Amino acid sequence: xxxxxxxxxxxxxxxxxxxxxxxxxxxxxxxxxxxxxxxxxxxxxxxxxxxxxxxxxxxxxxxxxxxxxxxxxxxxxxxxxxxxxxxxxxxxxxxxxxxxxxxxxxxxxxxxxxxxxxxxxxxxxxxxxxxxxxxxxxxxxxxxxxxxxxxxxxxxxxxxxxxxxxxxxxxxxxxxxxxxxxxxxxxxxxxxxxxxxxxxxxxxxxxxxxxxxxxxxxxxxxxxxxxxxxxxxxxxxxxxxxxxxxxxxxxxxxxxxxxxxxxxxxxxxxxxxxxxxxxxxxxxxxxxxxxxxxxxxxxxxxxxxxxxxxxxxxxxxxxxxxxxxxxxxxxxxxxxxxxxxxxxxxxxxxxxxxxxxxxxxxxxxxxxxxxxxxxxxxxxxxxxxxxxxxxxxxxxxxxxxxxxxxxxxxxxxxxxxxxxxxxxxxxxxxxxxxxxxxxxxxxxxxxxxxxxxxxxxxxxxxxxxxxxxxxxxxxxxxxxxxxxxxxxxxxxxxxxxxxxxxxxxxxxxxxxxxxxxxxxxxxxxxxxxxxxxxxxxxxxxxxxxxxxxxxxxxxxxxxxxxxxx
Amino acid sequence: xxxxxxxxxxxxxxxxxxxxxxxxxxxxxxxxxxxxxxxxxxxxxxxxxxxxxxxxxxxxxxxxxxxxxxxxxxxxxxxxxxxxxxxxxxxxxxxxxxxxxxxxxxxxxxxxxxxxxxxxxxxxxxxxxxxxxxxxxxxxxxxxxxxxxxxxxxxxxxxxxxxxxxxxxxxxxxxxxxxxxxxxxxxxxxxxxxxxxxxxxxxxxxxxxxxxxxxxxxxxxxxxxxxxxxxxxxxxxxxxxxxxxxxxxxxxxxxxxxxxxxxxxxxxxxxxxxxxxxxxxxxxxxxxxxxxxxxxxxxxxxxxxxxxxxxxxxxxxxxxxxxxxxxxxxxxxxxxxxxxxxxxxxxxxxxxxxxxxxxxxxxxxx
Numbered sequence: 001x002x003x004x005x006x007x008x009x010x011x012x013x014x015x016x017x018x019x020x021x022x023x024x025x026x027x028x029x030x031x032x033x034x035x036x037x038x039x040x041x042x043x044x045x046x047x048x049x050x051x052x053x054x055x056x057x058x059x060x061x062x063x064x065x066x067x068x069x070x071x072x073x074x075x076x077x078x079x080x081x082x083x084x085x086x087x088x089x090x091x092x093x094x095x096x097x098x099x100x101x102x103x104x105x106x107x108x109x110x111x112x113x114x115x116x117x118x119x120x121x122x123x124x125x126x127x128x129x130x131x132x133x134x135x136x137x138x139x140x141x142x143x144x145x146x147x148x149x150x151x152x153x154x155x156x157x158x159x160x161x162x163x164x165x166x167x168x169x170x171x172x173x174x175x176x177x178x179x180x181x182x183x184x185x186x187x188x189x190x191x192x193x194x195x196x197x198x199x200x201x202x203x204x205x206x207x208x209x210x211x212x213x214x215x216x217x218x219x220x221x222x223x224x225x226x227x228x229x230x231x232x233x234x235x236x237x238x239x240x241x242x243x244x245x246x247x248x249x250x251x252x253x254x255x256x257x258x259x260x261x262x263x264x265x266x267x268x269x270x271x272x273x274x275x276x277x278x279x280x281x282x283x284x285x286x287x288x289x290x291x292x293x294x295x296x297x298x299x300x301x302x303x304x305x306x307x308x309x310x311x312x313x314x315x316x317x318x319x320x321x322x323x324x325x326x327x328x329x330x331x332x333x334x335x336x337x338x339x340x341x342x343x344x345x346x347x348x349x350x351x352x353x354x355x356x357x358x359x360x361x362x363x364x365x366x367x368x369x370x371x372x373x374x375x376x377x378x379x380x381x382x383x384x385x386x387x388x389x390x391x392x393x394x395x396x397x398x399x400x401x402x403x404x405x406x407x408x409x410x411x412x413x414x415x416x417x418x419x420x421x422x423x424x425x426x427x428x429x430x431x432x433x434x435x436x437x438x439x440x441x442x443x444x445x446x447x448x449x450x451x452x453x454x455x456x457x458x459x460x461x462x463x464x465x466x467x468x469x470x471x472x473x474x475x476x477x478x479x480x481x482x483x484x485x486x487x488x489x490x491x492x493x494x495x496x497x498x499x500x501x502x503x504x505x506x507x508x509x510x511x512x513x514x515x516x517x518x519x520x521x522x523x524x525x526x527x528x529x530x531x532x533x534x535x536x537x538x539x540x541x542x543x544x545x546x547x548x549x550x551x552x553x554x555x556x557x558x559x560x561x562x563x564x565x
Numbered sequence: 566x567x568x569x570x571x572x573x574x575x576x577x578x579x580x581x582x583x584x585x586x587x588x589x590x591x592x593x594x595x596x597x598x599x600x601x602x603x604x605x606x607x608x609x610x611x612x613x614x615x616x617x618x619x620x621x622x623x624x625x626x627x628x629x630x631x632x633x634x635x636x637x638x639x640x641x642x643x644x645x646x647x648x649x650x651x652x653x654x655x656x657x658x659x660x661x662x663x664x665x666x667x668x669x670x671x672x673x674x675x676x677x678x679x680x681x682x683x684x685x686x687x688x689x690x691x692x693x694x695x696x697x698x699x700x701x702x703x704x705x706x707x708x709x710x711x712x713x714x715x716x717x718x719x720x721x722x723x724x725x726x727x728x729x730x731x732x733x734x735x736x737x738x739x740x741x742x743x744x745x746x747x748x749x750x751x752x753x754x755x756x757x758x759x760x761x762x763x764x765x766x767x768x769x770x771x772x773x774x775x776x777x778x779x780x781x782x783x784x785x786x787x788x789x790x791x792x793x794x795x796x797x798x799x800x801x802x803x804x805x806x807x808x809x810x811x812x813x814x815x816x817x818x819x820x821x822x823x824x825x826x827x828x829x830x831x832x833x834x835x836x837x838x839x840x841x842x843x844x845x846x847x848x849x850x851x852x853x854x855x856x857x858x859x860x861x862x863x864x865x866x867x868x869x870x871x872x873x874x875x876x877x878x879x880x881x882x883x884x885x886x887x888x889x890x891x892x893x894x895x896x897x898x899x900x901x902x903x904x905x906x907x908x909x910x911x912x913x914x915x916x917x918x919x920x921x922x923x924x925x926x927x928x929x930x931x
C-alpha cells in the first residue's frame with residue numbers, strides 16, 4: 001500500500017458532525033464523563049496547569065542562583081521553592097503527562113476499542129489526581145514544604161516543621177491515580193484488542209504504555225505505603241525511619257527508590273513510545289527492528305526494578321551491593337541504546353518530513369543520547385562518588401526528563417493535536433517553538449554539568465564560598481529564560497488553533513494506524529463508526545511512493561492527506 | 566596565570582585518587598561525546614540525505630537486520646562492562662580504609678561540621694590536616710542525613726544518624742579546599758560549608774603546638790610574656806643574678822625591704838616595681854647612679870605586668886625563669902615524629918558538648 005492510495009482513500013465516507021467534543025456541552029457532561037478522550041482532555045488541562053505552577057517555582061530558583069548570595073529569598077523560602085518545583089513536576093506533571101493524556105486518549109483507539117476496560121475507574125483516577133494536586137497546592141498555600149521531592153527521612157519525618165503530612169497525603173492520592181491508570185492500560189491491552197490486532201501488530205506506543213503500566217502497578221504501591229509510614233512517624237512517632245525512635249533512615253531510601261527509580265521509566269518509556277510513532281510516520285518507514293524496540297521497553301521495565309540501589313552508592317549500603325547495582329545499571333543502558341540506534345536506522349532511506357512533531361522527535365533523540373550517556377558517569381561507582389548530589393545529577397536527569405520526556409510529550413501533543421481537537425496549528429510557530437526549546441534547553445542545562453563537576457551541590461541556595469561558579473549559573477538562568485519562552489509559545493498558538501485554526505482532516509500527516517485511518521478528527525464518542533479489523537502490519541509506510549508523490553506536487557500545491565483537508 | 570580562572574573546567578586535584586578519578590571521568594565523557602556525535606551525525610545525515618523531495622536512492626531499504634542489532638547491543642555492552650570494571654576497582658580502593666591513617670571524628674548537625682582530632686583538638690567547619698598523610702574520617706550525624714563532600718579530593722560519603730560511616734583521602738598539595746554538605750539537610754543546608762586546610766608537615770606541627778588555634782598566638786602566661794620583654798629589652802644586662810655596679814640583682818626582690826638613696830626604706834611590692842620600671846628616678850636604690858632608661862610610654866601596661874610577674878617568679882628560684890609549656894600531641898603515622906605522650910584524653914562527647922572554642926570563620930563578600 002502506498003501513500004498515493006492513502007490520498008485516494010477516504011476513511012469514513014459519511015462523516016457525522018457529532019464527535020466526542022461537541023457531543024454535549026454542559027459542564028456536567030465533562031466532569032462526570034467516562035469517555036477516555038474527555039478524561040484525557042481533563043488531564044491535559046490539569047497537567048498543563050501544574051506544569052506552569054512548577055515552572056514558576058523553577059524560574060524563581062533560577063533567578064535566585066544568579067547571585068552567590070541569593071537575590072531576594074531566605075534560604076527557607078528557597079528550599080520551599082525547589083521542593084515545590086520537584087514535587088509538582090515529578091508527581092503531578094511528568095509522571096501523568098504522557099500516559100494520562102496521550103495514553104488515555106490513544107491507547108483504546110490504537111487497540112480499536114471503544115474505551116478503556118474500566119471507564120469509571122479512569123474517571124476516578126482523574127479525581128484522585130485532582131484531589132492529590134489540591135492537597136499539595138494547599139500544603140504550599142499553608143506555608144510550603146522544604147524537604148525536597150525525595151522526602152529523605154529523618155528530615156521529612158522528624159525535623160521539618162513544614163506542611164509535609166498534607167503534601168504526602170496528596171502524593172499518596174496521586175499515586176493511586178497512577179495505579180488505576182496502569183490497571184486500566186494492562187486490562188485494555190490484554191482484553192480489548194480489535195480482531196486481527198495481534199501483539200506484534202500493536203503500535204510501539206502501546207508496547208511502551210504496557211511496559212509503563214507494569215511499573216505503575218508494581219512500583220507505586222510501595223512508594224504509597226512508604227509515604228504512609230513517613231506520615232505515621234511524623235504524626236504518631238512510630239519508629240520506622242528515625243534512629244532516635246529505633247528506626248533506620250536508609251530503609252526509607254531503599255523503599256523510596258524501589259519505586260522512584262522505576263518511576264523514571266514511567267516518565268521516559270511512554271515518551272519512547274511516542275518517538276517510535278513520530279520517527280516512523282515522518283520518515284515514512286516501518287520502525288527499524290520493531291521487535292527489538294518492543295522488547296527493549298519490556299527489558300527496561302524489568303531491569304529498571306533492580307537498579308534502585310544506584311541512588312544509594314554513598315548511603316552506607318555495602319560495597320558489594322553497590323557493585324551489583326552498578327552492574328545492573330550498566331545493563332539497563334543497553335536497551336536504551338538499542339532504541340536510539342533503531343530509531344536512527346528508521347530514517348535510513350526514508351522520506352523525512354521536517355514537520356513540527358518530527359523536529360521535536362529529533363530534539364528528543366539528541367538530548368536523550370546526552371542524558372542517557374551521562375547516566376554512565378553516575379551509574380559508575382567511582383565517578384558517582386564525586387558527582388552524586390551535585391548539579392551534574394541535576395543536569396543529567398533534566399536531560400532525560402525535560403529533554404526526553406517533555407520533548408516527547410510536546411512532540412506527541414503536536415502530532416495528535418489535530419486528532420484530539422480537529423484543528424491545525426501554525427506550522428511556522430510549531431517548528432519555531434521546537435527549535436527555541438531545544439536551544440534554550442541546552443543553554444540551561446549544559447552549564448549545570450560544568451558547575452556540578454566543579455563540585456556545586458544541588459539544593460544550595462548560596463555559593464558565596466565559590467564565586468567562580470557564578471558564570472555557569474548566569475548562563476543557565478539565561479538559557480532558562482529562552483526555555484521559558486519556548487514553553488510559552490505552544491500555550492498560545494495551540495490555544496489559538498482551537499479558536500481559529502483550520503479544520504484538520506482525519507489524517508493530516510498521512511500516518512498509519514487505526515486512529516488516523518479508521519476514524520475522524522476528532523473521533524466520535526464511540527471512537528469508531530464500525531468495529532475496526534486489523535489486517536496490515538503496523539507502520540506499513542512506503543517512503544519511495546511518498547517521496548515521488550511529494551516531488552510530483554512540488555511547487556504546484558501542498559501535498560494533502562486524508563479525505564477532506 | 567590560569568586562563569580558566571573565570572571559566573573553571575575542573576576542580577583542583579588535591580589527592581592522588583582525584584587524578585585517577587578524573588582519568589575515568591574524562592574517559593566516560595569522551596565516550597559520551599563520541600557517541601553523541603556519532604548518533605548526531607547519523608540522525609542529521611539521514612534526515613538531510615533522505616529529506617522528503619531529495620533524489621537520494623531509496624531502493625533496497627530494509628527494516629530488520631539482526632547483525633546490526635547485535636552490533637549496537639554488543640559494542641555498547643563491552644564498553645559498559647569495561648567502564649564498570651575500571652570504575653568498580655577504583656571505588657573499592659576508595660572504600661578501603663587505610664590502616665595507617667590519621668583519624669579524625671566528624672559529627673554533622675544542622676548546620677555545621679564538628680571535627681575532633683584524636684588529641685582532643687576540636688574544630689568547627691574547618692579541618693587542618695598534614696599533607697601527604699592518609700586521613701580517615703569517622704562520621705556520624707546528630708540529626709538528619711548529611712553528606713561530607715570534599716570536591717577537590719573527589720571524596721564524598723553520607724553522614725547518617727545512628728551509624729558510623731567512614732571516608733578517607735590523602736591530600737597531595739597544601740592549600741584551602743572546600744568541605745561541603747551534599748545532602749539536603751534543612752534550612753541552612755547551603756551554609757553547612759567549611760574548609761579543609763592542608764598544611765605542610767612543619768606548619769601542621771606548629772598548628773598542633775598552638776593547640777590547633779590558627780588565629781591567636783599561642784596563649785602564654787603573664788610571666789612568660791614578662792620573660793619575653795625581659796629578654797627583648799635586655800634587662801638582664803644590668804640586673805643579673807648578682808648585684809653589679811650598673812644595677813642591683815632583682816632575684817628575690819619581690820616584697821623585700823629596700824634601702825633607698827634618700828635614706829628611706831620601701832617594700833618592693835608590685836607598685837614599687839612598676840614605678841621603678843616606668844619612672845626609675847622617682848626612687849633610686851641606695852648605692853646606685855640613676856642611669857636606667859625611662860620606660861614610660863615605651864612599654865604597654867601588659868608588658869609591665871608581665872615583667873612584674875616574671876620578677877615575682879624569680880623569688881622562688883635562683884634565676885628568673887618559667888617552666889616549659891607542655892606540647893599537645895596527635896596520633897599520626899610512624900614517619901611523623903611525636904614529641905610527647907598524650908596529655909589529656911577527653912571523649913568526643915564531652916568535647917563536643919562543651920561547645921565551640923573557636924569563632925567560626927565565615928568568608929566575607931568580596
